[in-house]
Amino acid sequence: MSAVPGAVAVIRRRSGDRAARAMGAPQIVLGAGFVVLALLAGALAPYDPGAAAGEPLEAPSLAHLLGTNSVGQDLISQLLLGTRTSLFVAAFAGVGTILLGATVGLLAGWRGGLVDRVLMRVVDVVLVIPKLPLLIAVAAYAGARLWAIALIIAVTMWAPSARVLRSQVLSLRSRAHLRAAVGFGAGTSHVLRRHVVPELAPLLASGLVAACGHAIAIEAGLAFLGLGDPSRASWGATMRDALDFPGLAYTTAWTWWLLPPVAAICLVLLGLTFLGIRIERWTSPRLARHPGGASS
């Protein structure tokens, strides 16, 4: 036949599955390693990341495994403690995003009617506001405290997950066992907690993974723009310091100053992305993957 196989092939297999499976395995190791590194960062980091621990621009050595920056701060310590900052943001902002999104999405989908219309209008409004300029304006005022940054991220990023979850609840609503539960007199909160949430667990899990990724990317991005918490190391801040150093291009310092934080953030975000895909395919091939989910 021609380049288009017949309809049978379409039914047989949604393509891309095998690719996703092959990409899955290392994510768990990577994720676990990231969490362990973040928790132990305080003990592992040899120096205070903010203190001048050596000569300026020392090349990597045993004393400074990733060398030092232009003011003599130890770069491996910055990288390690940056892991902790990222984990903190992932935990608080990621979980906060999903909590908000799930509350709005489940309520709107389950209650329907006026509640649904009002909540979805709010979602529409929040969705079209460009996030980063808003984050910048709010973060500039709210002050550079890490928990404040995490809170702002959660408050601005919840809308896409609310919309996805709502549409899934709508499709669940007419199922027999849920109608039976309502028939027996179950209230909204009971049905949502006991029936809907467990049913949507895989989607919530992959949504959480995605939200954590976005939170990490945004925190590092804000730090990169100079809006991070100055009392904490952040990969974004290390990158910004390196780029702001005028002589960066004239030495090889960029290989140990600029490259490691870029590689670290790419690695973590790639890991989270493929972990999310894996969770989806793994637990529930039934739930359609939502294409074009939000990023940054």
Next chain:
Amino acid sequence: MRHRWVRVRRRPGGRRAGGRLLATYVPTVLLVITIVFLLPRAMPGDPLAALQDPASGAFVDDAQTRANLRAYYGLDRSLAAQYVNYLGSLAKGDLGWSIARQEPVTALIGKHLPWTLLLVGVSLTLASGLSFVAGMAAAWRRGRRGDRTIVTALTALNAVPEYALAVTLLILFGLVMPVLPLYGARTTFGEYGSWLAEVGDVAAHLVLPAAALTISLIGAKFLLVRNTVVSTLGQDYMVLARAKGLPERMLKYRHAGRNALLPFLTLVGIQTGFAVSGAVFVESVFAYPGMGSLILSAVETRDYPVLEASFLVLAAVVLTVNFALESIYARVDPRVGRA
């Protein structure tokens, strides 16, 4: 071939769609303006705090002068009166006064916004075209090695934040193989012999920032087109079209592609927001003189009026694009107005 395509007139329902659009966009615009209005006022302290504080160097001793100052800035009036006043000055195009640069914010934005529009416009157009063609091609070869490779690669690229992409390009083309200009939008103090040389110089400076932004925008759109087209391939009308013996190109673009167009346009709208955010990052890497660089320097000097106005203006750009896109949906897909 025109006779195959009977144009469907827009239904009267189109007006209802217009009403729904306004119901989304009017509150959004008001919300954005209100956030910008409330942000400085909700924070502790007030803009003239230093003048009131006997401990600060700027303390004004005379109570009458202090009151005059507050009256001059309108701070003695109620919040509602301040809001009306603020709306009035916005309507006049007055976005405030830059503290750090001592210039009207409107003038600053006028200088920076065109560069961002150029960067975002070029990148969105490139990313849209490339992702549509590549998405169709991948869907047509779904399941094969080429498809799987490109799906994996673009999923991966989609996960990498814009600034990391931009820094990677900067390292590759600035430090490893210095072939392209890394800094700014044109050669500093450059003298151009002709307008052609000027265009060439601007284009050369645009390559890296636009490449970074395009790459970061391509992934989501590609996956969407590919998946939509894959899901249309098994439809009855596709089988029928094939059975009629329509040429491959017709099948691909007239039947399968047209169906992917609506979700694609929706995503282009959503991505305008991402593109603007991405441009802020990309510009801050390449020191491209657009809104991103303005924001970066405003963050350094804590120039709040500039940050607020940047948010306001970028939101206005994104909202305008979204509004325009949603208004043309009905033309692309006659079903929209009826729903």
